[in-house]
Amino acid sequence: MLRCATNRWGKRLKWEIDEKAGVPAIRTRMITASPRRAQYVADENPAAACNPAETDSAPPRNLRRWQQLWRDAVVDPHELLELLDLGHLAATLLPAGDTGFALRVPHGFVARMRRGDAADPLLLQVLPQAAELLDVAGFIPDAVGDLAARAASGVLQKYHGRALLIATGSCAVHCRYCFRRHFPYAEETAAANGWRDAVGHIRGDTGIDEVILSGGDPLALSTPKLAELSDALASVPHLRRLRIHTRLPVVLPERVDEEFGAWLRQLPWPVAVVLHANHANEIDGGVADACARLRANGASLLNQSVLLRGINDTVTALAALSERLFDCGVIPYYLHQLDHVAGAAHFAVNDAAARDLIEALRRRISGYLVPRLVRETAGEPGKTLL
Ligand code: SF4
Numbered sequence: 001m002l003r004c005a006t007n008r009w010g011k012r013l014k015w016e017i018d019e020k021a022g023v024p025a026i027r028t029r030m031i032t033a034s035p036r037r038a039q040y041v042a043d044e045n046p047a048a049a050c051n052p053a054e055t056d057s058a059p060p061r062n063l064r065r066w067q068q069l070w071r072d073a074v075v076d077p078h079e080l081l082e083l084l085d086l087g088h089l090a091a092t093l094l095p096a097g098d099t100g101f102a103l104r105v106p107h108g109f110v111a112r113m114r115r116g117d118a119a120d121p122l123l124l125q126v127l128p129q130a131a132e133l134l135d136v137a138g139f140i141p142d143a144v145g146d147l148a149a150r151a152a153s154g155v156l157q158k159y160h161g162r163a164l165l166i167a168t169g170s171c172a173v174h175c176r177y178c179f180r181r182h183f184p185y186a187e188e189t190a191a192a193n194g195w196r197d198a199v200g201h202i203r204g205d206t207g208i209d210e211v212i213l214s215g216g217d218p219l220a221l222s223t224p225k226l227a228e229l230s231d232a233l234a235s236v237p238h239l240r241r242l243r244i245h246t247r248l249p250v251v252l253p254e255r256v257d258e259e260f261g262a263w264l265r266q267l268p269w270p271v272a273v274v275l276h277a278n279h280a281n282e283i284d285g286g287v288a289d290a291c292a293r294l295r296a297n298g299a300s301l302l303n304q305s306v307l308l309r310g311i312n313d314t315v316t317a318l319a320a321l322s323e324r325l326f327d328c329g330v331i332p333y334y335l336h337q338l339d340h341v342a343g344a345a346h347f348a349v350n351d352a353a354a355r356d357l358i359e360a361l362r363r364r365i366s367g368y369l370v371p372r373l374v375r376e377t378a379g380e381p382g383k384t385l386l
Pocket residue numbers: 170171172173174175177178179180181215216217247276
């Protein structure tokens with residue numbers, strides 16, 4: 001079955017979807033124009049990705065501090081290399097626009113990278129690499145079956161009792177391994193129609209007791225926009241929990257400001273904030289303070305990370321991450337095996353090596369600091385414990 005969609009840069013894409021009886025669309029493949037490489041997006045509109053959601057048209061004087069920092073992010077790979085004294089590597093950069101997934105990284109995150117180190121684990125997460133152009137068998141645009149799990153506009157329903165809202169397509173940082181790097185955000189956002197379709201779907205299904213805000217990064221939305229959503233959800237009697245999946249407190253901790261804290265405090269449900277940090281070096285004093293503010297405003301904090309080759313695939317790196325997280329009051333919850341999304345194959349660690357790492361980690365640190373090694377498989381009713 002052919003399906004057309006528009007990605008976050010407004011590019012029209014064609015998808016071929018295979019359906020099996022009772023298991024909808026578990027295998028999805030992008031139709032590419034080039035046999036040499038997956039040319040998913042030939043052009044892009046950087047402006048669309050350069051601003052936090054809902055503030056694109058706001059005059060600069062009205063921006064919150066975090067929104068200004070967001071706008072000031074590094075989007076030029078050459079500038080990033082210069083900032084890190086790595087300008088001599090410019091010739092090896094992936095030409096701008098080749099993958100349609102632009103560089104984006106806030107200055108505060110760049111400041112945590114080691115100058116002069118081309119193998120810095122934070123740099124490798126954000127720097128566009130030539131390896132992204134490789135067409136690797138099994139690595140596809142919709143690696144986790146998101147499109148098949150669509151239940152309403154911007155609503156994905158994969159697991160019993162939980163509805164995931166694609167709140168926005170914006171992110172403060174563009175992670176090269178992102179499993180939604182090809183997601184058609186322009187068509188699938190729960191914020192459309194003032195959240196009406198999304199909230200209507202949740203209200204109509206009394207089996208849903210937990211809403212997960214995802215994206216993109218839901219904290220890219222302004223706090224008033226989040227309040228608009230929570231006000232609408234507050235009228236749904238069967239909701240018992242709210243979960244927020246976000247990388248913003250890690251990459252731009254200024255996002256956890258007074259206004260956001262006040263919103264968090266008055267929510268009528270217990271709230272779990274699931275952070276996303278992959279390396280201990282990501283967690284500096286500013287991130288620790290943001291975690292403290294989240295906790296002070298009533299949130300329970302968990303972390304999910306992705307096992308990434310050359311970045312955190314050592315026992316030392318994983319132990320340091322878990323210990324640093326716990327220092328900040330964050331439980332290391334999941335360590336994800338990489339989702340097989342097109343353009344990210346160079347980050348993959350094989351299952352045997354991943355299991356060995358977890359075993360070695362168990363021998364090194366306390367059991368409660370060892371995250372669960374999991375994989376998400378399209379069409380499965382839950383994550384698979386490896
Ligand atoms: S913050 Fe999350 S959704 Fe955004 S690019 Fe990174 S992994 Fe993807």
